[in-house]
Amino acid sequence: MTRRVMLGVVIGAQGIRGEVKVKAFTAEPEAIGDYGPLQDARGERRFDLTVRRWVKGDVVTAAIAGVSDRNAAEALKGTELYVSRDALPEAEDGEFYYADLVGLTAVTPAGAVLGSVVAVHNFGAGDMLEVKPESGKSVMVPFIDDAVPEVDLAGGRLLVDPAFWLGDEGRGGGRGEDREVEE
Incomplete structure (x- = not known):
């Protein structure tokens, strides 16, 4: 099709x-x-x-x-x-059509499957991937390099940093002590 x-x-x-x-x-x-x-x-x-x-x-x-x-x-x-x-023309390096992202499997760097990308949204502050796990509610993941360091269209998957999926528990820091904030 x-x-x-x-x-x-x-x-x-x-x-x-x-x-x-x-x-x-x-x-x-x-x-x-x-x-x-x-x-x-x-x-x-x-x-x-x-x-x-x-x-x-x-x-x-x-x-x-x-x-x-x-x-x-x-x-x-x-x-x-x-x-x-x-x-449509081929996308430039580092750029993707929303249609190409929908259906990709979201995995952690360790290979654990988090779910599938069911939609891409932009509510005004940037693109967000809606990832639906096998059970439970969808989770929104910002489509930025820190949250999604790798997209493999040919392989049908993308890597998601667990901190953006699990919050601070994914980093093991509890309160995000390892994050730096510039004032």
Whole structure:
């Protein structure tokens, strides 16, 4: 099965000629149309998207082939737009697509399995990996070098420092005495 990556979502109609507003999840919002035809979540519909202009933030207006009036544009509101993972360029060293991280097994440096990455979130302060153990609640791990020192996409795993999983007990320090704080 071909993996797909969501690049955006239609958030509403723009004007009376069938243009739509799209919230883009690409590094440059205007680039959402550069990846070729997009598909809906089920892969049943194809969308040939032409970006008309950047609105603000991560929103652009776009024309979709075959959509020529406001009613047709409004009917697309909420439609998630996907592309095949193969259509995306390779990530730079040290950079990863969220879609490539989901499903990796989180392990300690000693090889103990902590769980699987079920999602990647960004609540504004940086990327967080949601790791779900075999039983129990998910744990959020900051996706930073100190917490996740190694990502092995080919091997299907990533290393997680136990201190970020178990708190101070994982370090054995109890109160974090081994941490330095600059003032």
